[in-house]
Amino acid sequence: MVLHRTLEDLLPSLVVLAGVLGGMYLLFRVSKRAIRKLADRMKEEDREHAEEIKQWADQLTRFVLHSILFVAGVAALFIILRGLGLQGFPALSWERVADWLLGPGLRILLVLSGAFVLSRVLHLLIARMPLLVVPREGPLAELAERKKRTDTITRMLRMLTTAVVMVIAGLIVLRELGVDITPILTGGAIAGLAVGFGAQNLVRDVISGFFLILENQVRVGDVVQINGKGGLVENIQLRTIVLRGLDGTVHIIPNGAINELSNMTKDFSYYVIDMGVAYKEDTDRVVAVMQEVAEELRRDPNYAPRILGPLEVLGVDAFADSAVIIKVRIKTVPMEQWNVGRELRRRIKKAFDARGIEIPFPHLSVYMGEASKPFAVEVAEHAARERNQEKLRGDS
Numbered sequence: 001m002v003l004h005r006t007l008e009d010l011l012p013s014l015v016v017l018a019g020v021l022g023g024m025y026l027l028f029r030v031s032k033r034a035i036r037k038l039a040d041r042m043k044e045e046d047r048e049h050a051e052e053i054k055q056w057a058d059q060l061t062r063f064v065l066h067s068i069l070f071v072a073g074v075a076a077l078f079i080i081l082r083g084l085g086l087q088g089f090p091a092l093s094w095e096r097v098a099d100w101l102l103g104p105g106l107r108i109l110l111v112l113s114g115a116f117v118l119s120r121v122l123h124l125l126i127a128r129m130p131l132l133v134v135p136r137e138g139p140l141a142e143l144a145e146r147k148k149r150t151d152t153i154t155r156m157l158r159m160l161t162t163a164v165v166m167v168i169a170g171l172i173v174l175r176e177l178g179v180d181i182t183p184i185l186t187g188g189a190i191a192g193l194a195v196g197f198g199a200q201n202l203v204r205d206v207i208s209g210f211f212l213i214l215e216n217q218v219r220v221g222d223v224v225q226i227n228g229k230g231g232l233v234e235n236i237q238l239r240t241i242v243l244r245g246l247d248g249t250v251h252i253i254p255n256g257a258i259n260e261l262s263n264m265t266k267d268f269s270y271y272v273i274d275m276g277v278a279y280k281e282d283t284d285r286v287v288a289v290m291q292e293v294a295e296e297l298r299r300d301p302n303y304a305p306r307i308l309g310p311l312e313v314l315g316v317d318a319f320a321d322s323a324v325i326i327k328v329r330i331k332t333v334p335m336e337q338w339n340v341g342r343e344l345r346r347r348i349k350k351a352f353d354a355r356g357i358e359i360p361f362p363h364l365s366v367y368m369g370e371a372s373k374p375f376a377v378e379v380a381e382h383a384a385r386e387r388n389q390e391k392l393r394g395d396s
Contacts, residue, residue, distance in 0.1 A: 024072040031064045042124075056120050063116050067109055104176045111176070115169035122161045126154045155220070156213060156238070202239065204256035209238040212255055218263055223335065225262040226253050265334035268308055271341030275348070276323030278358035283324060286357060287313050290328060293347045303343060306336040322360045 039057035043050045213236060218224055222233045224243065229251045231243035241258070243251040277286050294311035297303050309331040317327035332340045352359055 021072055024068050028065055028068050031068075032061050035060050035064070053124070056124060060117065060120060064113070067113065108173050108176050111169055111172045115165050119162050119165045122165070123158055126157045126161070153213065156236075159237075201254070201256060205239045205254045208255035208258065209236070209241070212236065212241070212258075217261060218266075221335070222266065223264045225260070225264070226251075226258055227260055229253065264337075267334070269332050269334050269337035270329045271332060271337040271344070272327065272329045273341065273345065273348075274317065275326045275328065276320060276359060277326065277352075278322075278360045279324055281324070281357055283316055283326060286326060287328075289351050289355060289357065290326075290348055293351045294330060294344060297340070297344055297347060303340060306332050306340055308332060 035057050039053050042053045212218060218233055218236065218241070220233050220236055224230065224233060226241070226243065229243060229245070231245040231249070231251055233241065234244050234250075235242040239255060241253050241255060243253065245251065275286070275290065277283070291311050291313065298307050298310065307330065312329050312331070314327040314329065316324060318325040330337075330340060330344060349359070351357075
């Protein structure tokens with residue numbers, strides 16, 4: 001490599017470089033202003049998602065800035081090299097570089113920018129799905145159910161749309177770089193066929209996860225029992241479902257391995273109480289007290305929105321060893337049955353104490369049969385008989 005240019009020879013290249021950098025800066029300022037105006041207009045139309053729109057605008061502005069800096073850096077490098085008269089690299093001629101930048105380079109930049117903007121726009125539209133599906137007013141239980149379902153679906157759609165847009169953009173960029181994408185597409189088809197035969201468990205998990213979401217069997221935020229493992233659903237993916245137990249343990253279960261699924265918070269919930277009272281108590285009076293307590297709880301403004309109906313008395317359910325079992329249940333919105341049930345139990349205990357209703361504890365009555373008395377009992381009886389005999393002899 002031989003450099004044979006003076007400062008005077010380099011001056012035109014520096015002028016061109018200054019013009020290119022100035023044009024890039026002007027392009028960035030115009031793009032930033034256009035993005036800001038677009039974000040302001042979207043905020044006025046959708047004030048509830050103003051923060052998300054602002055984040056999207058900031059991310060798009062940073063992406064445009066980085067793209068312009070990259071293009072400006074490449075252009076500056078080749079302008080300086082051309083101005084220095086670098087020899088031995090015919091591919092570094094200004095004409096060829098300019099042709100590439102104005103041709104494939106510009107198209108690649110537009111494809112990447114379009115893919116980024118498209119993915120963000122799709123994410124923004126998906127984020128607005130709850131506004132179309134979930135009504136602003138209505139029963140609390142219905143609103144909660146629809147929100148959980150839309151949250152699960154929107155999460156899956158964001159992942160799917162991002163993957164599809166990025167794959168398509170990557171293929172277009174490879175084609176602009178001169179790479180033949182036909183073998184890639186053919187290889188992808190063959191790889192998909194191989195996955196179908198060699199990764200059957202993975203395919204089974206993905207298909208099961210798809211129908212799990214499509215059929216609305218479980219949503220993020222539900223409390224479920226899956227194959228004996230219980231917990232709060234934290235995440236649903238196409239391959240796995242993630243539960244967090246009451247003690248904080250995280251259970252990750254492949255969707256294809258789900259044999260039994262019990263959803264305890266779908267649409268509505270019940271809290272069931274098996275109330276034990278002493279045998280001497282009047283069961284009708286006990287039921288009346290429990291219903292009175294439940295009605296007081298329903299009138300409490302802190303619990304009224306969580307309760308969907310009056311206390312249901314199912315009747316005397318069993319005669320236990322030391323108590324009569326009365327079974328009742330109360331209907332609540334999903335996820336609130338435990339809070340309502342605990343408060344109901346607390347109030348029932350206080351009401352029973354105030355009215356003298358006995359909640360028995362387990363106790364055992366011991367009866368000694370005549371055929372086989374304990375040794376201590378036999379000794380005591382023998383000593384009593386001897387005393388009686390001595391008394392009789394003394395009297396005689």
